[in-house]
Amino acid sequence: MWRASVLTILPDVFPGPLGASLAGKALTSGAWALDVVDIRDFATDRHRSVDDTPAGGGPGMVMRPDVLGRAIDAAATDKRPRLLLSPRGAPLTQERVETLAHGPGLVLVCGRFEGIDERVIAARGLEEVSIGDYVLSGGEIAAMALIDACVRLLPGVMGAPASSAEESFAEGLLEYPHYTRPQLWEGRPIPEVLLSGDHAKIAAWRRSEAERLTRERRPDLWASRPRGA
Numbered sequence: 001m002w003r004a005s006v007l008t009i010l011p012d013v014f015p016g017p018l019g020a021s022l023a024g025k026a027l028t029s030g031a032w033a034l035d036v037v038d039i040r041d042f043a044t045d046r047h048r049s050v051d052d053t054p055a056g057g058g059p060g061m062v063m064r065p066d067v068l069g070r071a072i073d074a075a076a077t078d079k080r081p082r083l084l085l086s087p088r089g090a091p092l093t094q095e096r097v098e099t100l101a102h103g104p105g106l107v108l109v110c111g112r113f114e115g116i117d118e119r120v121i122a123a124r125g126l127e128e129v130s131i132g133d134y135v136l137s138g139g140e141i142a143a144m145a146l147i148d149a150c151v152r153l154l155p156g157v158m159g160a161p162a163s164s165a166e167e168s169f170a171e172g173l174l175e176y177p178h179y180t181r182p183q184l185w186e187g188r189p190i191p192e193v194l195l196s197g198d199h200a201k202i203a204a205w206r207r208s209e210a211e212r213l214t215r216e217r218r219p220d221l222w223a224s225r226p227r228g229a
């Protein structure tokens with residue numbers, strides 16, 4: 001079974017939103033598994049310390065390699081990828097999410113404080129992954145985002161086939177605009193083409209809107225969108 005093991009000093013925040021909706025039902029019904037490991041359980045001193053002052057001085061605290069190393073060794077004896085959520089990491093992509101969802105699962109290390117001792121990253125083969133260029137207070141929310149993105153792709157979790165958003169993304173495009181009833185809302189009509197019943201015309205309109213939005217909002221995606229072989 002696909003399994004996420006999350007190492008954190010805030011074990012109480014899990015499963016959080018992962019326990020709701022379709023991902024939550026799939027968790028309850030055993031379609032995937034979540035292990036939450038409290039890093040503090042691997043501390044050995046009276047105060048159960050997980051951090052210490054930075055070598056060389058400077059602000060904040062650094063997560064200790066000895067405590068975190070023991071937590072990783074206890075959580076992960078298998079071949080799952082070991083990822084560290086970090087703004088230093090390679091940006092996460094839908095393509096990477098698909099690869100991770102097809103594998104055995106994930107071991108996710110959530111840092112807190114200014115960072116974690118660089119030696120534990122090297123010694124335990126942690127790969128740094130970023131979900132965006134901004135700084136959170138810790139890796140937990142990023143870990144939830146990554147797990148959510150993977151779990152919704154597992155067979156039987158969402159029930160439905162690939163969403164239009166996914167198909168759109170696979171083509172390197174943003175999603176076209178959606179509408180539902182009422183036909184007129186606050187003076188705003190649904191675009192006439194969507195009421196025409198002409199499915200070829202509707203598909204062409206959606207494609208052109210997806211392309212326009214991608215060009216306008218994400219010139220980076222537009223420039224590197226996949227082109228047919």
Ligand code: JAH
Pocket residue numbers: 085086087110111112113114115129130131132133134135136137138139142
């Ligand atoms: C911040 C540990 N890519 C989003 C992201 C991921 C992790 C963190 N920040 C942003 C983070 C502080 C401590 C992790």
